[in-house]
Amino acid sequence: MSVQTSVERDVVVVGGGPAGSSAAAIAARGGAGVLLLERERFPRFHIGESLLPESNRLLRELGVAERICDAGFVVKRGASFWSEDGERESYIDFSLSREVREPRTYQVPRDRFDQILLDNARDAGAEVREGCRAERFELENGRIWVEHTDESGAMSRTGARVLIDASGQRGLVARALGLRRKDPQLRSVAVHSQFEGVEQLDGERAGDIRIVSLSDLSWVWLIPLSPGVTSVGVVVPREHVARREALVGDLLEGTLAGVPSVARLFEGSKRIAPVHREADFSYAPTHYAGDRWLLAGDAGSFLDPVFSTGVLLALESGCDAGRAALRGLERNELSAAAFRDFDSAQKARYRFFRRMVAAFYDPAFRDVMFRPSNRAGILGAMVSTLAGNSRPGWMTRCRINLLFWIVALHRRLGFSERIHSTPAIGDVVS
Ligand SMILES: Cc1cc2nc3c(=O)[nH]c(=O)nc-3n(C[C@H](O)[C@H](O)[C@H](O)COP(=O)(O)OP(=O)(O)OC[C@H]3O[C@@H](n4cnc5c(N)ncnc54)[C@H](O)[C@@H]3O)c2cc1C
Numbered sequence: 001m002s003v004q005t006s007v008e009r010d011v012v013v014v015g016g017g018p019a020g021s022s023a024a025a026i027a028a029r030g031g032a033g034v035l036l037l038e039r040e041r042f043p044r045f046h047i048g049e050s051l052l053p054e055s056n057r058l059l060r061e062l063g064v065a066e067r068i069c070d071a072g073f074v075v076k077r078g079a080s081f082w083s084e085d086g087e088r089e090s091y092i093d094f095s096l097s098r099e100v101r102e103p104r105t106y107q108v109p110r111d112r113f114d115q116i117l118l119d120n121a122r123d124a125g126a127e128v129r130e131g132c133r134a135e136r137f138e139l140e141n142g143r144i145w146v147e148h149t150d151e152s153g154a155m156s157r158t159g160a161r162v163l164i165d166a167s168g169q170r171g172l173v174a175r176a177l178g179l180r181r182k183d184p185q186l187r188s189v190a191v192h193s194q195f196e197g198v199e200q201l202d203g204e205r206a207g208d209i210r211i212v213s214l215s216d217l218s219w220v221w222l223i224p225l226s227p228g229v230t231s232v233g234v235v236v237p238r239e240h241v242a243r244r245e246a247l248v249g250d251l252l253e254g255t256l257a258g259v260p261s262v263a264r265l266f267e268g269s270k271r272i273a274p275v276h277r278e279a280d281f282s283y284a285p286t287h288y289a290g291d292r293w294l295l296a297g298d299a300g301s302f303l304d305p306v307f308s309t310g311v312l313l314a315l316e317s318g319c320d321a322g323r324a325a326l327r328g329l330e331r332n333e334l335s336a337a338a339f340r341d342f343d344s345a346q347k348a349r350y351r352f353f354r355r356m357v358a359a360f361y362d363p364a365f366r367d368v369m370f371r372p373s374n375r376a377g378i379l380g381a382m383v384s385t386l387a388g389n390s391r392p393g394w395m396t397r398c399r400i401n402l403l404f405w406i407v408a409l410h411r412r413l414g415f416s417e418r419i420h421s422t423p424a425i426g427d428v429v430s
Pocket of ligand 1: 014019037040046048050134170172190192298305309310312
């Protein structure tokens with residue numbers, strides 16, 4: 001097969017999700033010649049609909065805040081966490097922390113949200129090629145060469161001074177270079193779909209995400225995408241999947257039907273989309289940058305979605321990657337060493353949120369969460385973190401440390417064991 005070589009670019013971005021379109025927009029607006037390759041045609045379905053308030057800052061920087069605001073997405077003001085029996089609620093009201101400057105965000109059907117971001121990259125001057133899949137890359141003569149195929153099967157090769165890999169979980173660079181490490185502590189399976197007619201909250205809180213925490217450490221999400229449509233998912237720690245499936249049959253609808261407090265919300269509802277399943281979705285790379293390449297969004301790392309951090313991390317790392325590429329191009333320093341700050345920033349952000357996410361799979365943490373108290377400002381500190389602030393002030397950091405100290409004490413005193421010896425969902429169903 002003949003391979004055509006196309007014009008060289010300053011930056012080639014692989015992937016047109018939130019990470020890739022952010023990186024492309026920043027780099028193109030800074031004057032770089034950018035080619036973005038996206039294997040699908042937009043709009044396309046993608047999971048990951050619940051945003052965090054900290055995204056507002058990035059959407060403004062990208063110049064899309066107004067377009068997102070005018071798009072009519074459901075407004076989200078907080079997150080409510082429920083116990084399995086529906087008796088206890090912990091409400092994360094984003095307006096409770098002074099560190100959260102704009103305490104509202106959105107629930108976004110990703111086909112429309114990602115389209116806005118991709119159009120924004122085009123408007124910024126990036127050339128966007130949809131239906132164009134990056135196949136492989138190699139470093140040769142001081143350039144990164146990316147081989148890509150279009151929908152007719154024709155193959156081309158484009159040289160770039162910098163490659164930004166934003167190919168999502170596919171992880172073009174991380175997989176090829178063997179950089180990806182699965183997180184042994186966060187190995188879950190998620191099944192999800194969309195339903196019509198699920199009972200939603202009323203009033204100010206109608207747009208909030210609801211998380212129902214099940215006693216075997218699984219959880220259910222309900223995200224209102226419009227007044228009629230709800231995105232619903234069940235996340236199950238891998239070690240419980242076989243047992244759960246044996247008991248409830250279908251992991252999604254069987255689980256929803258087996259938890260009375262959840263089943264009540266689904267009376268008269270119907271599923272309106274296919275069921276998707278994803279497994280083992282927490283990982284991080286050994287490093288986020290190398291000679292002439294940078295990893296952004298899920299192409300670098302991914303965290304269990306319980307606190308809806310994915311799109312925020314994609315936007316933030318995408319913007320960082322765009323800026324790092326511009327700086328490198330300007331100084332003609334594009335080695336791994338030149339990208340060290342980028343690498344450290346991504347690692348620090350990932351570590352910060354991972355600590356909180358891993359804690360959610362600790363029964364002691366869930367118990368503390370269901371006794372919300374703002375003594376010593378702990379609730380405010382949690383709100384700041386769960387709004388997506390990965391660089392909180394030192395008081396918030398101290399309060400978060402205090403929270404973890406209380407959780408450790410809780411565990412030591414065995415409170416959580418007592419609570420978690422209540423029947424698990426499978427026992428209820430059987
Ligand atoms: C079950 C589940 C629930 C989630 N819930 C939430 C949530 O509520 N809130 C939240 O913020 N996040 C959530 N996430 C995370 C969120 O989906 C991701 O973190 C986010 O989409 C990452 O954006 P990205 O741009 O890095 O990757 P993606 O959005 O995956 O975009 C990558 C793009 O690259 C393209 N691509 C892939 N390979 C190639 C190739 N070889 N050539 C060209 N193009 C390519 C793909 O087509 C895709 O469009 C959830 C994730 C899962 C698994």
